[in-house]
Amino acid sequence: MIQGEDESLKDYVERFHYNLQKSKHKHLKKEILKTLLLKGIKDEFLKLLNLIGSDLFQLSYDDVCELCIKYSRGISKASKNSRDVCSFFSKSATKTGDIRAEINVLFENFKVDFISSLSSKLDALQVQKNQQFEEVFFPYY
Numbered sequence: 137m138i139q140g141e142d143e144s145l146k147d148y149v150e151r152f153h154y155n156l157q158k159s160k161h162k163h164l165k166k167e168i169l170k171t172l173l174l175k176g177i178k179d180e181f182l183k184l185l186n187l188i189g190s191d192l193f194q195l196s197y198d199d200v201c202e203l204c205i206k207y208s209r210g211i212s213k214a215s216k217n218s219r220d221v222c223s224f225f226s227k228s229a230t231k232t233g234d235i236r237a238e239i240n241v242l243f244e245n246f247k248v249d250f251i252s253s254l255s256s257k258l259d260a261l262q263v264q265k266n267q268q269f270e271e272v273f274f275p276y277y
Contacts, residue, residue, distance in 0.1 A: 138176040145181055146208035149173070149201050166197035171242040173200065174235075181207075182235045193238060 137155060139148040152173055156162050164172075174182065174192060185203055186192050192200060 137172070139178050139181070144208040145177070145185075145204035148177065149204045152176070153201075168246055170195075170197040170200055171239060171246055173197070174239045175243055177204075179236055182239075186235050192235065193242075 137152060139145070143151075156169070177185070182192070185200075185207060188203065188207060192203075195203065
């Protein structure tokens with residue numbers, strides 16, 4: 137899931153929560169949810185959030201969601217055209233690609249952990265299936 141072209145952070149977070157509740161993955165760890173949420177946010181907003189919230193990766197999932205919503209409320213009160221404000225603040229951001237790179241590393245680590253976990257579970261199921269097969273066809277062996 138990624139943030140839409142003209143979608144506010146608040147709307148993106150609400151859509152993320154809505155889709156999460158409708159999915160079969162709603163019980164993922166909050167650290168993974170935070171990584172997935174941040175992966176979909178546009179770079180310009182990530183830079184701003186990192187400036188406002190110091191280090192996004194030190195914040196909890198709930199704190200990141202709250203920061204996104206508060207930022208959206210503040211920006212809508214301050215200006216109707218948040219894109220101009222984003223570009224103004226993003227020019228002063230010091231960590232340009234660092235945030236996206238950290239999110240990509242977290243996401244890659246998640247994929248590796250997920251695949252290895254899935255692989256070990258499949259191996260265990262295969263062993264269990266072989267044992268059941270042997271019990272049915274070779275009960276006295």
